[in-house]
Amino acid sequence: YRAMAYVERHVHKEQEQVYHVLDGEGLMEIGDEKRVVRKNDIVFITPGTWHSIENTGLGDLTFIVVTTPVRDE
Secondary structure, eight states: OOOOEEEEEEEOOOOOEEEEEEEEEEEEETTTEEEETTOOEEEOTTTTOOOOEESSSSOOOOOEEEEEESOOO
């Protein structure tokens, strides 16, 4: 069994994001790099950085994303 999770590659004009992986394993694309992320990893995304995340593990990929400011205008 493999749960699928995917956030397609995108960019924010003004927003910063912090991804905190709570459980599982995934592949995160940050700019031109791809990195494996696992439980307890924290990733900071600056405005203007293309990024995506997908589940590559055997179980669920659970993460929290904190975004500021609320709007990307």
